[in-house]
Amino acid sequence: MRLKHGAASHVGLIRRQNEDSFVAGGGVYAVCDGMGGARAGEVASETACRVLMRVPQDATEERLAAAVAEANHVIFSQSLAEPSLGGMGTTLTAAIQTGGSLLVAHVGDSRAYLLRDGELTQLTEDHSLVGEMVRRGQLTAAQAAAHPHRSVITRALGTEEEVRPDIFCVDLEPGDHIVICSDGLSSMVEEEGIAAVLGRDDEPQKIAEALVAAALEGGGEDNVTAVVMVVEDDGGSEGLAEGGVASEGSASGSLAEGVPVFGPERRVAPGLLLRNRGEGLDRARGWLRFRRRRVIMAVGIALLLVAVGLAGLAAFNNTVYFVGTTPEGLVALYHGMPQTILGLSMHRLVEVGAAYTGLEAYLKARIDSHELVSKEEGQLFVRSLALQH
Numbered sequence: 001m002r003l004k005h006g007a008a009s010h011v012g013l014i015r016r017q018n019e020d021s022f023v024a025g026g027g028v029y030a031v032c033d034g035m036g037g038a039r040a041g042e043v044a045s046e047t048a049c050r051v052l053m054r055v056p057q058d059a060t061e062e063r064l065a066a067a068v069a070e071a072n073h074v075i076f077s078q079s080l081a082e083p084s085l086g087g088m089g090t091t092l093t094a095a096i097q098t099g100g101s102l103l104v105a106h107v108g109d110s111r112a113y114l115l116r117d118g119e120l121t122q123l124t125e126d127h128s129l130v131g132e133m134v135r136r137g138q139l140t141a142a143q144a145a146a147h148p149h150r151s152v153i154t155r156a157l158g159t160e161e162e163v164r165p166d167i168f169c170v171d172l173e174p175g176d177h178i179v180i181c182s183d184g185l186s187s188m189v190e191e192e193g194i195a196a197v198l199g200r201d202d203e204p205q206k207i208a209e210a211l212v213a214a215a216l217e218g219g220g221e222d223n224v225t226a227v228v229m230v231v232e233d234d235g236g237s238e239g240l241a242e243g244g245v246a247s248e249g250s251a252s253g254s255l256a257e258g259v260p261v262f263g264p265e266r267r268v269a270p271g272l273l274l275r276n277r278g279e280g281l282d283r284a285r286g287w288l289r290f291r292r293r294r295v296i297m298a299v300g301i302a303l304l305l306v307a308v309g310l311a312g313l314a315a316f317n318n319t320v321y322f323v324g325t326t327p328e329g330l331v332a333l334y335h336g337m338p339q340t341i342l343g344l345s346m347h348r349l350v351e352v353g354a355a356y357t358g359l360e361a362y363l364k365a366r367i368d369s370h371e372l373v374s375k376e377e378g379q380l381f382v383r384s385l386a387l388q389h
């Protein structure tokens with residue numbers, strides 16, 4: 001049997017930086033998803049990967065556990081020593097080739113999946129709030145996937161003095177396809193989708209890139225990283241020989257060039273609460289500023305509309321006349337509309353004519369109607385009444 005591999009990583013469509021790091025080659029395959037403000041997340045995930053890279057192929061369980069403990073210690077010490085790195089942490093899902101098996105170490109909510117005979121199995125358990133609730137039967141997988149706190153992890157590397165990784169062994173068979181991925185893949189692509197892409201009869205590098213592409217298509221809300229291994233039957237030689245060439249990450253997120261992230265949604269791990277609260281406040285203030293600007297704009301537009309309306313009304317009012325009566329009982333021509341708006345009379349007296357009382361009923365009716373007329377019409381009417389008397 002021989003193991004071929006490929007790997008790809010992408011910053012995603014929303015985050016500004018890629019805090020995922022990965023290792024693929026030399027018998028070591030790993031994905032670390034960092035968290036923390038400024039450059040901290042990237043530092044944490046990259047530090048963990050650099051420690052893992054020194055683990056030799058065919059390492060024992062003890063050797064792997066020691067590497068995880070060392071990575072935890074280095075990250076935790078750095079976070080205490082360097083204020084800008086305070087509270088940083090990372091997930092870690094690593095597989096070491098040992099004979100015909102993979103030795104896996106796991107902390108956090110990155111995942112390893114095995115596709116064998118068309119069936120996808122999640123090899124790792126999520127160390128997350130919702131993952132634990134699902135295991136306790138308090139949530140279904142579907143509810144967990146939509147849960148607002150789905151990104152809260154309960155175990156991370158570098159956030160506490162000690163870390164307790166899950167360590168286990170998986171025996172491999174020819175035809176097995178394995179992927180180690182950050183939650184940027186598993187949260188964006190359903191398991192059926194992951195299985196469909198992972199099971200392709202293609203080069204592992206192409207498969208890794210297709211998985212990342214699927215995550216971007218699914219929304220790309222987080223950094224996404226996939227390390228893919230394909231087990232091939234090479235004619236019965238003993239154990240697994242390292243195959244393939246050194247992996248090539250896609251555009252961003254390779255171990256060497258990972259850079260920090262301020263994402264719109266930071267993951268919260270124990271020890272990260274303070275930092276995350278700070279970021280949340282900054283976001284809230286930004287939102288309030290945005291809201292305030294929007295309110296000011298809305299009020300401005302409303303005032304403008306009112307002003308335009310009033311100007312239009314005034315212009316119209318200036319063109320019309322009506323015939324009515326004065327308080328003294330005389331027929332009169334008024335300039336403007338007969339209405340009173342907000343206590344303001346919309347008209348002014350132009351000229352007066354005959355007394356109202358002696359007029360014929362049909363003339364009174366016409367006057368009482370306050371019909372809008374032109375100045376000439378109105379004058380003619382008022383003056384003709386005055387001539388009759």
Ligand code: MG
Binds near residue numbers: 033222
């Ligand atoms: Mg992530």
